[in-house]
Amino acid sequence: MVEIRRAETDDAPGIIDCFNDVMSEGIYLLGERYLGDEAFLEMRIRDEFNELFLVAIHNNKVIGVLTLTRESFQKNRHVAFLGIAIRRGFRHQGIGRAMMEMSFEWAREMGIEKICLEVFSTNVNAIELYKKLGFEIEGIRKKQFKIEGNYVDDVLMAKFL
Template identity: 35%
Template structure:
């Protein structure tokens, strides 16, 4: 297992990873038919992300295949450049193997190096595995967003969670 920064060469495999995650779990933002980016659009998005300086995607690679990722998306303005919003996805067959912890470890090291002060994320309140991981790596619940997501025709609450880096 290798954790590394994404590159534009990962574009096609990253799209496939994200599409597979969209099919496997209802905890991701997009439904299976919503992801429409083609390889060139994804390549452009990766290049823009890498050029931003305060955003990054780390990928988990196993035997040449992408099996998970953690996206850290930094603020765009002076008042919020110190924080990044986290999105993570790990294929179900690779869950529980320490990949999530490793992705967070790499992300936190990178964040500290570039002067990030706050990591934040949202998680559906019934996502027990996600909640356990986030608490394990030091995130705390700051609040609840009621009826925040619409999943299978039902409204779902989300927790707002954060970790302050000192």
């Protein structure tokens, strides 16, 4: 049984652990490890108007995290950037889709009009999911990354709410 809910400050260590676990796989996320610290993350979780943190919980453990971060300026505050990471062993069970659909509700309530994300061109499952949820490819930055010795494109996707 997996529960999806808004994160609380107590979830900060679990969120960092989840990001680090997925980052350690080395092929889905840009970072090698989570760079912020717990206090900074707690501050971001409290900033409910500018950022949404959703967690998926299984047996009291964070097994998935979604972040939706609103841009800062008047000129781009109608835009938010989405990030998502589900731990190995919990993928392809509909958790990612459910978290993203929940995040769209928050975005609409907050007056956000456009959600952007970036994804490696090699991450075909993720791109498939994003397309099913209404994202379109806006651009491609070629050979933006080198992963395990191979060039990978940066796929920029967006969905208008």
